[in-house]
Amino acid sequence: MKKFASYAALAIVFVWFMFGGISHFTNPDFFVAIMPPYVPWHLGMVYLSGALEVLFAAMLLLPATRQLAGNLLIALTLAVTPANIHMWLNPQLFPEVEPAFLSIRLVVQVILLFLIWWSTRDARR
Numbered sequence: 001m002k003k004f005a006s007y008a009a010l011a012i013v014f015v016w017f018m019f020g021g022i023s024h025f026t027n028p029d030f031f032v033a034i035m036p037p038y039v040p041w042h043l044g045m046v047y048l049s050g051a052l053e054v055l056f057a058a059m060l061l062l063p064a065t066r067q068l069a070g071n072l073l074i075a076l077t078l079a080v081t082p083a084n085i086h087m088w089l090n091p092q093l094f095p096e097v098e099p100a101f102l103s104i105r106l107v108v109q110v111i112l113l114f115l116i117w118w119s120t121r122d123a124r125r
Helices: 004-028 026-036 042-060 065-091 100-122
Strands: none
Touching: 004 026, 004 042, 004 065, 004 100, 026 042, 026 065, 042 065, 065 100
């Protein structure tokens, strides 16, 4: 049962980052809009983070690179956290988003970090 749960978590992480990464290219304006103003090179950063999400998600599919991908996804998730915090601290800039949703996003981010870590650890260690 634990193995099934781990694979289910891994599937969630894969889908989250693969489709999230692709959306950086299909809807870059959304990601540019949520970036804090102090982050330079907004569009370039959106494309870079999207490409990394797709690459690291693909790495999850190979057991040999799964733990490295997990570590890289944790680092990437932490690196983009300022965008979520920026949205949470400035809800007036995002009137189309319910303020409660902005708080929930931060909780989901913590859960996502746990799922990444748990689903990418080598069970043999």
